[in-house]
Amino acid sequence: MTKPIPTVAKYMSTQPHSIGRDQPMNVAHKMMREHKIRHLPVLTGGRLVGLLSDRDLNLIEALRDVDPGKVLVEEAMTSDPYAVSPETPLDSVVGTMAEHKYGCAVVMQNDKLVGIFTTVDACRAFAELLHGRLAK
Numbered sequence: 001m002t003k004p005i006p007t008v009a010k011y012m013s014t015q016p017h018s019i020g021r022d023q024p025m026n027v028a029h030k031m032m033r034e035h036k037i038r039h040l041p042v043l044t045g046g047r048l049v050g051l052l053s054d055r056d057l058n059l060i061e062a063l064r065d066v067d068p069g070k071v072l073v074e075e076a077m078t079s080d081p082y083a084v085s086p087e088t089p090l091d092s093v094v095g096t097m098a099e100h101k102y103g104c105a106v107v108m109q110n111d112k113l114v115g116i117f118t119t120v121d122a123c124r125a126f127a128e129l130l131h132g133r134l135a136k
Helices: 025-035 054-061 090-100 119-134
Strands: 039-044 047-053 104-109 112-118
Touching: 025 039, 025 054, 039 112, 047 054, 047 104, 090 104, 090 119, 112 119
Parallel strands: none
Antiparallel strands: 039 047, 104 112
8 A cells, every 4th residue: 555645735844934026135145044044935015926045146146246235136036936835746846846956846825935845855855755664
């Protein structure tokens, strides 16, 4: 008898931090350092409009004459983030993340941000699933 594949809701990080598109990049960088995170969903009026990663910030900040206190998040963000519902099967999410080399999936329900599923969450899920399978 096989077990059903769990959904992303089981392994996602709930209550993710987010940022507005009109915030300066230095605010985003500070949030990421303080909370030890690498991804920030970008919201406008509660609606997902992008995703900002630490890699995006580092790339923009490496450009000549960039002032992180003046350049806005919207100039560095990815405007079409990978988003899934909490009910999306885990194998579908990790498969898509691997295929496209995404660092995370933003989890949305009824147009509201409810979680984020990162590569760290994927590793935790993998460890738990392996442990359960090999412990038998």
